[in-house]
Amino acid sequence: MSKSVSESVKNPYIPNLAEIIKIKSETPDTSTFRIKISNGSEFKFQPGQFIELTVFGYGEAPISISGGTTSKDSFEITVRKMGEVTSALFRLQEGKKVGIRGPFGHGWPLDVMKRKNVLLIGGGIGLAPLRPLIQEILRNRKDFERVILMYGARTPKDILFKDEFPLWSKKMEVYRTVDKGEPGWDETVGVVTVLFDEFEVYPEETIAVQCGPPIMMYFVTKKLKELGFPDENIYVSLERRMECGMGICGRCSIGGIYVCKDGPVFSYSTIKGLLERAI
């Protein structure tokens, strides 16, 4: 695990100053922010990890890193405007300072996926933590077998990373669906699980990774099990309330594990064995 940022300042609660260097609007309520650590120190992370983002004057929120694996000192986050901190972030312009703690947690199991089929399933903003994984896979495309992306959004307008899909479609299979279609949308309409009808998978040779709202992950996992996926081949990225990111504040505990430091990416075999239901 990389702890470069938290190590560079001794106190892990103190955010590192960073600058918003680019803002790109993705959907009416979601934008991607490119962020650069101010003191020029290196920022290394693994796809699937997250940071704690401070908007000064408002507070902190956990946000997944959504891109930038190749850059040494900057990275991207894709944020949906929801509450206090995220709304305040949307009021900031390029050049403004934010605070960064992290990266925290464990990312996607890249090693496990190598030489296997990869099935990526994202719902809504849940595509954000999958994006660095997609970028990584595409950069080393030959290390992986068949790669499939299933993505569901509320409406066509809510689809993230619209201009990246053409490129992605060239290098992997992409299936998209929306809850509510509109004129001009000729792809699928319905919840993510309907996309399972579009192709055939080979559960034993496929690693399925997913991130989305709890209800989506519940049904997707159910479907994967029906299709015969072994528990170890299913990975999920969980969302929980979190304050510290370091397994101290206790908020993200599920039956004895911490989403922040033990996750957010978990093998289904791990969370399945927990006393508490994780998804």
Added chain:
Amino acid sequence: MSKRELSINEIVRIEGHLDVSIYLSDGQVNRVQAKAIEGTRILERFLVGRSYLEVPEMASRMCGVCSAIHKVSSVQAVENALGIVLPEKLQKLRELLVIGGHLHSHVIHMFFFILPDYYGKDSALDLLPSDPEFVKKLIKIRKIINDMLKILGGSLVHPITPVAGGFAKPIYKKNLQNALNILKLLRKEIMDPVRFELAMGIPELEVKNTYVAVTDGKTVPLLHGDIRVFPSGKTYKPNEYQKVIKPLREKYSTAPHFLLDNRETYYVGAISRLNINHPYLSDAAKELCKEFNISFPMDNPFANNIAQLIEIVHYMDVAEQLLNDLISDPPKETRVDFEIKAGEGIAVTEAPRGMLIHHYKFNSEGYATWANIITPTAQNLKNIEKTAKAYTEALVNLGVEALLKFEIEKLVRAYDPCLSCSARFYKENP
């Protein structure tokens, strides 16, 4: 024939909503009506069916300015009903709390509600630009009193500590010592503003009034005593109040009005307390009267304000005496035991604005079956009408009718009316 009605709507800087209508024809003042327009909260109705524990809590909500006296009077009426007798020291603590409330209320009224009148300003806050130091001093005074209330009552508005049988929480010697220190600080700060306002004087207006206050022939009592009428000198026991104080419903008002013996308007408040009990003022208060040539009885309705200023000094002296007594021999108990039984209790007390009556009946399980509360302002409404009429006539005679609205507001304010507690009847649609 020129008939007209002059109405003054929503008099500001008083507690609650009050309109005054003056009906004039041909230079004659026909009638003055003080109309409480407070939406009704019919508190007595809420009290019925409530346990003896809750009654004082709700009664306290009669008024946010003088919640201390409402709370204590209510508790006292409950105690009377349940046959609880408080040990002397707890009684003294109660008195201290009530004095805190009176100081708090008098300070708001005299310095925040009355003072702007004499500066020709809308609000005490408007004095901020011209005299920030003075405003800051006033605020400091309030802060000091607030600290005292907090020690004794637990909170500033709606004190928490008084409960049937004594106090909900022990008040320790160190708390009392703190209160004494605070009081000394207060004395240092408050004398200047008091003198300042006494020196400003009041408008000239002589109206003979009947004054009613609680008396015990020894002190200027707040919590215990008989009902005395001045100048007649008639005295009634608390449980005789219904014989003399008679309610009157006026269609134009949501508050009940009151008359003495069904015929006479009367004045309650600081002016009545002092007109009746002035021999028992503290030395310092008497000194102050001498300094400003104040003699009793005072027959100017505006003189209620003078009486309030004198009282501020008097109460500080009484409080100091009480605190010294209590510090040298602090109360040992917090609350006395009692049994719940059926009963009827009356408390006739002095609120900052005048005589206050709480009267309840409880069933054998301690639930209220009947309640009656008579507030000072309600008793004063008829007298407000009477004196406002006299003042209007005087102003009309002087030919300064233009000032009428401003001056009548000033007169009403001199009574320190508190409408939220007096208006408790449902407003009937005409």
Added chain:
Amino acid sequence: MNKKVKVGFFSLASCEGCYVDILNLDDKLLDILKYVEIVESRIFGIPKRSEELDVAFIEGAITCEEEIERAKEIRKRSKIVVALGDCACSGGKFMFKNFGFTGAKINQPPGKENFITEPIDKYIKVDYYLPGCPAKREEFVELVYSLLANRRFAEKPHSVCSECILYENDCLLEKGIPCLGPITQGGCGALCPTNGRGCFGCRGLYEDANIDGLIEAFKKHNIPIPDYLYELKKKLVEAAKHE
């Protein structure tokens, strides 16, 4: 902040204790006045001006037609309406106000047999609630500052008990004193229990209020169960059905 925020203070049927308590802010009030201009308030001596307002603080419950009209009028010209105090938030006299008048028959005002006091949000939209009897002055400051700073006004999603324990108070229930702390929303700093008197629920229901549980707890401590707890329960069950 260059332009001052225009606020008005209004009261409907109330004891005005909430305003008195705001006056009790003393010097903190002067700090607030750096950012805030009071353009209408009877108690501050600022007469009716019928201006447009940024924030209207309304104290008091609604008890008659005029007050409904008044509330609507204020709403119309105010960007933000704040219900100040328990009367405005819930209709007043604490959470049990509209419930079970036990014991003797109640004197009903003529022609209005089912007279009831109403919270202002029954008639107008309310943006923020400052519960409590009186509303807590510190919370008033908190709200004003959150509005100024474009922040969300923090909810207080915890019980009074959880604040009571911070003062290391002995629980009043153990002494047989009824206390609504367990079902009441915190934020008051457990003021009443800390002063030795049971909580009366002036801040409204805690979001996970367990009325049945409280009834059981009262029973365990030999505390007579006030009727309003049963009434309250009925109301909640009904409200849940409507959802």
Added chain:
Amino acid sequence: MVSEKTKPSKKSLEVYLIKKENLLTLVSKLADEFEIIAPVRTNGSVRFEKITDINQIELGYIGHTKLPLKKFFEPPKEVLFTYTIKNDSVEIKDNLEQIAKEKRVILGAHACDIHSLEIMDKVFLGEYHDPYYAARRNNTIIIGEICNDTAEYCFCYYTKSGPNAQSGFDLLLTDVNDAYFVEVGSEKGKDLISRFSDLFEKAEVKYIDLKDEKVQKLIKKMREKGLPEMDKVYQDMVNAFSKEIWEELSKICLACGKCNYTCPTCYCFDINDEIDPERTSGSRVRTWSSCHFLVFTRVTSGEVFRKDRSSRVKQRIYHKLVYSVNEIGEISCVGCGRCIDVCPAEIDLREIVKKIKGGA
């Protein structure tokens, strides 16, 4: 983990005696240098407070204080750092510097409370170091005291955290009539003894026996309660996860959170920013939270992960007796009985475990 209640080996341990009046002298000398935190009786109950007068100290109190020692290590509300926003830059001032300056002595900590700090250490000084907690731990000298008697709610014997303290203290006192028998638990403790050596005397062996007798008496008294050993109920608890009992408890639990706040090993917190109205300066504050509150697991979308009260009732108890074993290798109940004492619904952890053991 403390496993066995062994008495101190007579030879290896450094033991002293301090006369009662000398202890007061020691405390007043320490007060020049340290903040003294000690049990004080207020309004009838005992609480740990910073003392201003040594006569306030109430050693030998029975049972527990309402709030445990955690309030001095993880305060109910604390500012982590403050910041000022100037034009485009932000300046952060860590409050740690301030905290690092404090020097404190805690006097009169009972065995359960001492052990609770050792448990908290595993959380706050585990994989990630919490510097605020660490600074306070470093700054604080713990002088413990063996209980004179056990109270109604005590069950430290069954959690292996008392009545004797094995470690976690700097000095440990045992009241032996006119003096305290003193055991040294750390370098810091040793230091104290040598600095104030004139106040201490070497303890004769008989005092070791006196202490041991005292502890044995306490153990005997506690054993009469006949409870299950809490560190051995893991599997029973695991098996009981979907039992009816939780549903029943959720009917009476008021979700008030008192049990969390009063527990010496409940550490969960919230972090929020407070700022001035002009948005130029702010502070990051951490406050206690409780797993009984819905907000504990509520995320912005509105989802609450432990919506049923029964899942929250379970969370606290499972954290103490099950999850904690997974996380830090031991149960995190120290048997102080606080949660039982303060619960308005009279929910009793001991009874729950007993019922589960009995097959409920």
